[in-house]
Amino acid sequence: MSVEAYQGKLLPKERLGDLFDAVARSYRVLGPVARNGSVAIGPVERLEEMAMDYSVTVLPPKEWLHRPVETLFSVTKSLEFEAKEAIASEQPQAIFGLHTCDLTGIRRLDEVFRKHYPDPYYNRRREKTLLVVLNCATPPGPDCFCASMQGGPFAEEGYDVALTDLGDHFLVEAASDAGVAVVSPLQLDDASRESFREKAARKRQSVQKMPKSLNTANLQTILNREISHPRWGELKEECLGCGNCTMVCPTCYCYSVSDKLDLSLSRAERVRTWDSCQLMEFSAVHGGNFRKDRAARFKQWVYHKLNYWIDQYGAEGCVGCGRCIAWCPAKIDITEVIRDVRGGD
Ligand code: SF4
Numbered sequence: 001m002s003v004e005a006y007q008g009k010l011l012p013k014e015r016l017g018d019l020f021d022a023v024a025r026s027y028r029v030l031g032p033v034a035r036n037g038s039v040a041i042g043p044v045e046r047l048e049e050m051a052m053d054y055s056v057t058v059l060p061p062k063e064w065l066h067r068p069v070e071t072l073f074s075v076t077k078s079l080e081f082e083a084k085e086a087i088a089s090e091q092p093q094a095i096f097g098l099h100t101c102d103l104t105g106i107r108r109l110d111e112v113f114r115k116h117y118p119d120p121y122y123n124r125r126r127e128k129t130l131l132v133v134l135n136c137a138t139p140p141g142p143d144c145f146c147a148s149m150q151g152g153p154f155a156e157e158g159y160d161v162a163l164t165d166l167g168d169h170f171l172v173e174a175a176s177d178a179g180v181a182v183v184s185p186l187q188l189d190d191a192s193r194e195s196f197r198e199k200a201a202r203k204r205q206s207v208q209k210m211p212k213s214l215n216t217a218n219l220q221t222i223l224n225r226e227i228s229h230p231r232w233g234e235l236k237e238e239c240l241g242c243g244n245c246t247m248v249c250p251t252c253y254c255y256s257v258s259d260k261l262d263l264s265l266s267r268a269e270r271v272r273t274w275d276s277c278q279l280m281e282f283s284a285v286h287g288g289n290f291r292k293d294r295a296a297r298f299k300q301w302v303y304h305k306l307n308y309w310i311d312q313y314g315a316e317g318c319v320g321c322g323r324c325i326a327w328c329p330a331k332i333d334i335t336e337v338i339r340d341v342r343g344g345d
């Protein structure tokens, strides 16, 4: 069946394992796994290993596409370049049960690494990745504001398969040929109009339950005007410059590149590692550091997310997942900072 001909289906909850098995037949499955009181995306072999009732994982799934540490290539003593084979040989992977903010995060990274600055390492993984979204009908996390950022809570496009919890059943939608290929063999019943009405009602409930919000109306204009607002200066005393907020962010993509030489001088590797604009070293260049001040680095991060990103890529670089709030040791909340700079809601 083609994706154009695909209609939504109903999957009885007790058959979710059938969908998992259908995915696992062709893909290595990554899913939400409970660990030490938190949930992380990691390899799973059985449906029962997954914590499907989570709200937000610690790290976003970007770590499985844009790796935290990655060897780009190696050079041997003969000076012949040896392409790293690891990416080409990686098996197809499926991210099962990802939430809509993280789907949107991946779509924002696609804009960077597939469209504007094509990155072969990201792309070879991304092309082999199936995205099975679980729309957020569970209570949101305490810091979620995806509804303000077009980040969620329900996916409209960009997924392969989307699941919506309708009580006894999941509504199963497929938006790509790869998605249809895993769903079709299950021979599910067609969803009715009532199922889609129920989905819309659950989406409204989920939006209403969203605990935080960020008003984006005229925000670019306001940020451009308020570049010297006193709130930015106060952050010098609050922000620790630890970089947590960028590491957990599903859209932050900056990296550093270094060469590593072994002691025998016979082999070298070029390695890239996630980097952070919140770290002092990030802005160190020949002749000095152009952003020594922690407040300036925090402001740059916010301005990139909510202002410059729109000019660069056509949407905000924030999807409202709330992770930067949850994991900030100084309890800095981007929604409150913007409220302060706006002078209220
Ligand atoms: S800026 Fe914060 S809330 Fe927005 S996407 Fe990044 S981590 Fe999530």
Ligand code: SF4
Binding pocket: 238, 239, 240, 241, 242, 243, 244, 245, 246, 278, 298, 324, 327, 328, 329, 330, 331, 332
């Ligand atoms: S996590 Fe908080 S303290 Fe650390 S760099 Fe980000 S805003 Fe500053």
